[in-house]
Amino acid sequence: MSGSVAGNGVVKVAPRVAMQFDQADRVYEPRRELGIRYHVEGIEPEVVRAIERSMLWYTEGKGEEDLGVHFFERIEDAAKLAQASPTGSFMVALPSSPLSYEGVVVKVRWCVRVRLFFGGGRDFVSEHVFDLGSVPPARGPLGRLE
Amino acid sequence: MRLPQFFGKKRGHRRTGSHLWGSFGEGLFYACLVAAGIVFGGLLLSGMVRYAPADGQPVPLPWAYAWCVWLLTMLIPGALLAFGGSGLTRVVRAWGKSEERRAASERMPEMLDAMGHAVGEAPGHPGVPTCDDLVNSPGTILRYRLPIESPESWTLFGFGLFAGLWNAVVVVLAVGAGFELVSGRTDWLLLALLVTFLAVGIGGIVVFVRALVLATAVGPTQIEICDHPLLPGEQYDVLLAQGGSGVFRSLELFLEVEELATFRQGTDTRTERTIVYREPVREWRDVQPVPGARFETHATIMIPPAAMHSFASEHNAIKWRIVVRGSPERWPVFVRVFPVVVFPAPAAISPVASARPFATVAGEVGS
Numbered sequence: 312m313s314g315s316v317a318g319n320g321v322v323k324v325a326p327r328v329a330m331q332f333d334q335a336d337r338v339y340e341p342r343r344e345l346g347i348r349y350h351v352e353g354i355e356p357e358v359v360r361a362i363e364r365s366m367l368w369y370t371e372g373k374g375e376e377d378l379g380v381h382f383f384e385r386i387e388d389a390a391k392l393a394q395a396s397p398t399g400s401f402m403v404a405l406p407s408s409p410l411s412y413e414g415v416v417v418k419v420r421w422c423v424r425v426r427l428f429f430g431g432g433r434d435f436v437s438e439h440v441f442d443l444g445s446v447p448p449a450r451g452p453l454g455r456l457e
Numbered sequence: 458m459r460l461p462q463f464f465g466k467k468r469g470h471r472r473t474g475s476h477l478w479g480s481f482g483e484g485l486f487y488a489c490l491v492a493a494g495i496v497f498g499g500l501l502l503s504g505m506v507r508y509a510p511a512d513g514q515p516v517p518l519p520w521a522y523a524w525c526v527w528l529l530t531m532l533i534p535g536a537l538l539a540f541g542g543s544g545l546t547r548v549v550r551a552w553g554k555s556e557e558r559r560a561a562s563e564r565m566p567e568m569l570d571a572m573g574h575a576v577g578e579a580p581g582h583p584g585v586p587t588c589d590d591l592v593n594s595p596g597t598i599l600r601y602r603l604p605i606e607s608p609e610s611w612t613l614f615g616f617g618l619f620a621g622l623w624n625a626v627v628v629v630l631a632v633g634a635g636f637e638l639v640s641g642r643t644d645w646l647l648l649a650l651l652v653t654f655l656a657v658g659i660g661g662i663v664v665f666v667r668a669l670v671l672a673t674a675v676g677p678t679q680i681e682i683c684d685h686p687l688l689p690g691e692q693y694d695v696l697l698a699q700g701g702s703g704v705f706r707s708l709e710l711f712l713e714v715e716e717l718a719t720f721r722q723g724t725d726t727r728t729e730r731t732i733v734y735r736e737p738v739r740e741w742r743d744v745q746p747v748p749g750a751r752f753e754t755h756a757t758i759m760i761p762p763a764a765m766h767s768f769a770s771e772h773n774a775i776k777w778r779i780v781v782r783g784s785p786e787r788w789p790v791f792v793r794v795f796p797v798v799v800f801p802a803p804a805a806i807s808p809v810a811s812a813r814p815f816a817t818v819a820g821e822v823g824s
Contacts, residue, residue: 341801370770372716372718374718379770383561409768410765432477445763446765447763457792
């Protein structure tokens with residue numbers, strides 16, 4: 312992910328993306344719909360060349376990061392861009408899996424990302440985590456049977 | 458555009474270096490490989506590289522050798538072109554794209570696939586491995602017989618392969634030393650080498666035979682289950698069958714969850730395995746299978762209602778498994794593992810709910 316300030320001389324301050332989920336605790340059951348409303352602050356809307364809105368899961372922990380995109384949308388068209396920036400919203404039907412998981416060496420996280428693209432190849436990404444399902448955290452490492 | 462920095466910093470998951478410059482450098486590297494392949498291959502094909510034997514006229518390299526040798530020399534430029542070309546294509550395809558866009562475009566062929574899901578992934582359950590390999594063997598009493606996951610078999614194979622290859626080298630050395638002795642010469646260096654190699658070869662055979670005896674002496678363990686895949690909150694009838702002629706001080710049945718994380722450490726790729734859940738199911742004491750028959754017993758396993766389902770991605774996995782630990786009277790304790798697949802709870806899979814009004818809690822801002 313790149314830095315927060317576009318380097319073409321147009322964007323002078325770091326953008327900020329405020330995001331609202333339609334469920335306050337951000338814990339969603341599988342196959343429900345998730346609604347997102349976001350507002351981009353700190354930049355002029357016209358400096359945004361494109362917006363990417365995505366919903367994905369990724370792994371954290373000791374292993375290499377794996378990533379699975381459930382929903383992806385790139386908006387470049389000027390008319391659509393005006394509707395998506397600075398304020399936009401979208402709804403996505405959640406899948407049945409993988410559920411959010413807090414393991415010992417493997418963790419699965421779900422998030423919504425809004426990525427803004429500026430001139431000169433710069434971009435800014437805002438990530439907001441939510442839970443899919445209510446799986447309790449793993450108890451901890453246990454010794455192997457011998 | 459900022460100039461590239463020679464040193465970058467790692468801040469959590471982020472790095473301070475520019476992705477664009479990184480991709481540019483990577484592309485330049487692959488382009489150099491392609492260029493080297495073209496130049497090297499061009500020189501060979503055009504005949505500009507000549508072979509000048511001491512007693513003859515210089516000839517272009519392609520005609521200096523047989524065609525098969527010439528083809529062999531083309532392996533290096535061919536490899537440079539293939540490796541550089543594939544890397545360059547990958548860099549160009551990923552140029553200027555976010556990781557979400559790359560991941561989404563990688564997913565596209567799967568979406569176009571008639572099955573609509575990735576290979577090895579259960580239909581309708583992203584990230585959940587399929588259990589096709591676990592339900593293709595019918596049980597004798599219950600519905601399915603579970604396959605055994607036996608790293609010991611590969612260890613045994615490794616020991617056998619080592620013993621075989623090493624002793625083949627010993628035989629070659631022995632034949633050479635034998636010819637030397639028959640012709641009346643004694644090469645003490647060769648003999649010393651032969652004795653050392655022979656000692657290692659005998660050691661390899663002993664280790665292999667010991668592992669083979671340990672693997673086969675106890676008798677086979679079989680697990681059968683009444684249904685598959687498993688679901689959280691459900692109970693399943695399990696049949697444990699243990700063969701063998703000796704007495705077992707104990708046989709224990711466990712339900713376990715193992716996390717696997719694969720990561721790179723320098724140039725090595727390592728996998729860390731951690732057991733994060735273990736539920737003792739049942740224990741049998743002083744088991745003595747009847748000669749000619751196997752010991753058979755039933756038990757019930759239950760998957761906790763809020764349990765995590767099985768998960769598998771490229772570098773990470775969460776695996777459920779049934780584990781049998783046996784303590785034979787005359788042999789070391791053995792552990793045998795039978796993988797199972799747990800799907801997400803169907804109770805949690807309800808029809809898509811209607812949209813709710815937005816909560817007034819603002820999301821935090823990440824970068």
